[in-house]
Amino acid sequence: MEKRRGRSSQGVTIREVAARAGVSPMTVSRVINNENNVTPATSAAVMAAIQELKYTPNPAARRLAGSETFRIGLLYSNPSVAFLSEFLLGALDESSKTGHQLVVEKCGATAATEKAALQKLLQSGVDGVVLPPPLCEAKSILAEIAKSGVAAVAVAAGQPGPDVATVRIDNYKAAHRMTQHLLSLGHRTIGFIKGHPNQTVSDQRLHGFLDALGEAGLDPKAAPVEQGYFNYRSGLAAADKLLALKDRPTAIFAANDDMAAAVLATAHRLGLNVPVDLSIAGFDDTLIAGTIWPALTTVRQPIAAMGRAAVSMLLDEVKRRRGGGTGAPAQQLLRHTLVERESTAAPA
Amino acid sequence: MEKRRGRSSQGVTIREVAARAGVSPMTVSRVINNENNVTPATSAAVMAAIQELKYTPNPAARRLAGSETFRIGLLYSNPSVAFLSEFLLGALDESSKTGHQLVVEKCGATAATEKAALQKLLQSGVDGVVLPPPLCEAKSILAEIAKSGVAAVAVAAGQPGPDVATVRIDNYKAAHRMTQHLLSLGHRTIGFIKGHPNQTVSDQRLHGFLDALGEAGLDPKAAPVEQGYFNYRSGLAAADKLLALKDRPTAIFAANDDMAAAVLATAHRLGLNVPVDLSIAGFDDTLIAGTIWPALTTVRQPIAAMGRAAVSMLLDEVKRRRGGGTGAPAQQLLRHTLVERESTAAPA
DNA sequence: AGTCCCAATGGTACTGCTATCACCGATGCA
DNA sequence: TGCATCGGTGATAGCAGTACCATTGGGACT
Numbered sequence: 001m002e003k004r005r006g007r008s009s010q011g012v013t014i015r016e017v018a019a020r021a022g023v024s025p026m027t028v029s030r031v032i033n034n035e036n037n038v039t040p041a042t043s044a045a046v047m048a049a050i051q052e053l054k055y056t057p058n059p060a061a062r063r064l065a066g067s068e069t070f071r072i073g074l075l076y077s078n079p080s081v082a083f084l085s086e087f088l089l090g091a092l093d094e095s096s097k098t099g100h101q102l103v104v105e106k107c108g109a110t111a112a113t114e115k116a117a118l119q120k121l122l123q124s125g126v127d128g129v130v131l132p133p134p135l136c137e138a139k140s141i142l143a144e145i146a147k148s149g150v151a152a153v154a155v156a157a158g159q160p161g162p163d164v165a166t167v168r169i170d171n172y173k174a175a176h177r178m179t180q181h182l183l184s185l186g187h188r189t190i191g192f193i194k195g196h197p198n199q200t201v202s203d204q205r206l207h208g209f210l211d212a213l214g215e216a217g218l219d220p221k222a223a224p225v226e227q228g229y230f231n232y233r234s235g236l237a238a239a240d241k242l243l244a245l246k247d248r249p250t251a252i253f254a255a256n257d258d259m260a261a262a263v264l265a266t267a268h269r270l271g272l273n274v275p276v277d278l279s280i281a282g283f284d285d286t287l288i289a290g291t292i293w294p295a296l297t298t299v300r301q302p303i304a305a306m307g308r309a310a311v312s313m314l315l316d317e318v319k320r321r322r323g324g325g326t327g328a329p330a331q332q333l334l335r336h337t338l339v340e341r342e343s344t345a346a347p348a
Numbered sequence: 349m350e351k352r353r354g355r356s357s358q359g360v361t362i363r364e365v366a367a368r369a370g371v372s373p374m375t376v377s378r379v380i381n382n383e384n385n386v387t388p389a390t391s392a393a394v395m396a397a398i399q400e401l402k403y404t405p406n407p408a409a410r411r412l413a414g415s416e417t418f419r420i421g422l423l424y425s426n427p428s429v430a431f432l433s434e435f436l437l438g439a440l441d442e443s444s445k446t447g448h449q450l451v452v453e454k455c456g457a458t459a460a461t462e463k464a465a466l467q468k469l470l471q472s473g474v475d476g477v478v479l480p481p482p483l484c485e486a487k488s489i490l491a492e493i494a495k496s497g498v499a500a501v502a503v504a505a506g507q508p509g510p511d512v513a514t515v516r517i518d519n520y521k522a523a524h525r526m527t528q529h530l531l532s533l534g535h536r537t538i539g540f541i542k543g544h545p546n547q548t549v550s551d552q553r554l555h556g557f558l559d560a561l562g563e564a565g566l567d568p569k570a571a572p573v574e575q576g577y578f579n580y581r582s583g584l585a586a587a588d589k590l591l592a593l594k595d596r597p598t599a600i601f602a603a604n605d606d607m608a609a610a611v612l613a614t615a616h617r618l619g620l621n622v623p624v625d626l627s628i629a630g631f632d633d634t635l636i637a638g639t640i641w642p643a644l645t646t647v648r649q650p651i652a653a654m655g656r657a658a659v660s661m662l663l664d665e666v667k668r669r670r671g672g673g674t675g676a677p678a679q680q681l682l683r684h685t686l687v688e689r690e691s692t693a694a695p696a
Numbered sequence: 697a698g699t700c701c702c703a704a705t706g707g708t709a710c711t712g713c714t715a716t717c718a719c720c721g722a723t724g725c726a
Numbered sequence: 727t728g729c730a731t732c733g734g735t736g737a738t739a740g741c742a743g744t745a746c747c748a749t750t751g752g753g754a755c756t
Contacts, residue, residue, distance in 0.1 A: 012472065026715095032713095037735085038734070064406070064711090066713085096450075293584060361743085373743080390705085410742080412741090412743070414711085414744055704749100707747090708746090709744105711744085715738105
């Protein structure tokens with residue numbers, strides 16, 4: 001039975017973590033605050049101890065002891081809820097672990113409400129803002145942030161602005177890889193559904209697809225490509241067109257999962273057997289990909305890790321600016337994975 | 349020039365007030381906290397000093413020194429990610445607001461890993477545990493918790509155990525209401541897909557449905573009801589059966605959204621126009637409900653509010669137990685809403 | 697008058713974390 | 727080879743309150 005000292009009994013303290021990791025509390029503090037003079041090995045040991053003990057710093061003690069507690073904002077509109085939720089999980093985890101406050105704010109889809117929500121965040125005194133898609137591409141938001149001078153991290157943006165840090169995967173490579181996968185199964189006529197034209201990732205995914213075709217000796221210009229808008233309904237329309245072609249594709253690669261799910265629905269409506277008559281691939285590995293049947297082959301972004309990374313980078317960036325740092329904010333590329341499920345197979 | 353020691357310190361401290369009033373800091377503390385054993389004269393002197401120095405107690409220091417901070421665990425397995433994230437948002441918000449620590453732990457789906465994860469939480473010294481679905485129905489988990497003696501809150505459970513507090517919506521009423529909605533549109537043959545038999549909400553939703561039929565003068569026994577298991581695939585099978593009936597239903601009410609989405613897919617495959625030829629209703633308002641097309645009419649639970657409520661109730665419960673309180677833990681019913689989208693309409 | 701008790705107050709230790717400085721071994725440089 | 731420097735780490739001393747116990751003095755009681 002564990003014995004707790006005199007007063008209020010409660011959670012794990014920095015001292016316990018220190019003891020477990022075999023270092024001094026000071027070193028643990030350094031690790032938590034991402035300070036730079038700590039050996040990677042020591043840092044790893046401390047991290048492990050933190051994990052095992054589920055340590056979370058006590059914010060009251062931190063503030064009392066004099067360290068600043070940053071307040072970081074997370075502004076989201078209506079991206080895929082699945083993306084958001086996982087992202088949030090990572091972001092919350094990181095911010096609670098480092099003991100900073102995360103303020104989450106939702107905004108509508110119009111430029112005016114976006115601006116209003118951002119203002120609200122800024123006025124509440126945030127030191128930095130995390131921008132998941134599609135906000136990270138909104139020019140007006142970025143401009144407003146630049147003007148206000150707070151730090152920002154754009155998440156999963158295709159082409160980052162110069163003033164903001166970014167976390168993302170290599171969309172081009174991921175699309176390239178998925179296309180290679182379809183080609184290697186034996187598909188030669190592969191349809192593609194593009195993403196929303198105002199998001200830069202759309203282009204990157206398209207080019208990854210086209211280039212992979214070209215490298216395989218096929219004519220990219222001959223590939224059936226339809227415009228989509230990242231939502232289910234646009235996927236239905238695009239699928240209708242692609243599947244009505246005289247030279248019907250044996251595989252369709254949609255630039256996100258929602259559209260891929262729509263392709264699946266359309267295929268079923270037309271009496272096509274997936275994956276025998278038609279292979280379908282998506283992108284993002286959102287919740288829907290695993291829910292529907294057959295489950296979608298897709299590309300997974302390490303979303304939770306991106307959330308963690310976004311928060312951590314933002315904190316660095318805030319400190320960098322406080323310290324009068326010069327140069328450009330950091331960029332970070334995370335690894336994606338190809339998730340093979342039941343919606344793809346060799347053509348009949 | 350006043351000399352401040354070492355660090356940044358700012359603002360008036362309790363010691364300065366004490367010196368000015370000619371008493372000890374402890375006495376000032378007593379005055380601030382309205383404790384009873386202080387002479388009116390002393391109290392007045394202290395008050396005056398506080399006024400003059402414009403003293404405000406430092407909340408961080410108060411929290412650190414004073415109130416015990418509880419540690420509460422949140423154990424989740426693999427519910428809908430969307431549910432979880434929104435729930436988490438509420439829970440975190442509440443716990444950070446009240447200054448308590450929230451430890452989140454994920455566990456696998458098998459009874460063994462559930463138990464292991466719970467043990468880990470308990471050993472890390474949590475004072476209470478929040479159990480979102482489906483864990484709140486796991487007998488082994490509940491038994492383990494009862495044995496350990498920590499407080500618990502079951503979230504969105506159908507039929508709570510006697511020892512745990514609960515936050516939920518009235519599933520019976522919600523299903524009843526949705527059925528009334530379908531009836532009011534003019535449907536007379538309404539199919540129902542039941543939820544997983546080991547979750548108590550399944551029964552409640554079924555009975556809400558059946559009773560609403562009865563009250564409308566229809567024969568509940570004649571209603572086409574199929575077994576489902578809360579997943580997409582079971583929805584496909586159930587929909588196949590329901591739509592193959594000679595007296596085909598003009599509406600189908602599925603006990604959750606995933607199954608409703610499967611009904612939609614099946615309807616499309618059979619060439620039925622939704623909602624003209626068939627109305628479809630779901631339950632939960634998960635991500636998929638708004639993604640697919642036509643979007644599902646469904647029932648929304650106030651998930652974030654449930655997260656907040658769960659944490660707050662758990663804290664109350666912990667305090668109640670500490671205080672040797674008797675009687676049963678609290679129960680709380682939150683309000684649900686019927687979300688009307690495009691998947692329901694009057695029959696053709 | 698002596699004892700007891702309790703209200704009023706003070707002293708000390710402690711909350712969990714970090715600023716600051718001291719320390720130590722390893723390198724850089726003359 | 728000797729000395730300055732520097733990166734990594736630890737010891738100590740607070741931060742601003744409160745819990746807990748000790749102390750005191752004046753009434754109530756015997």
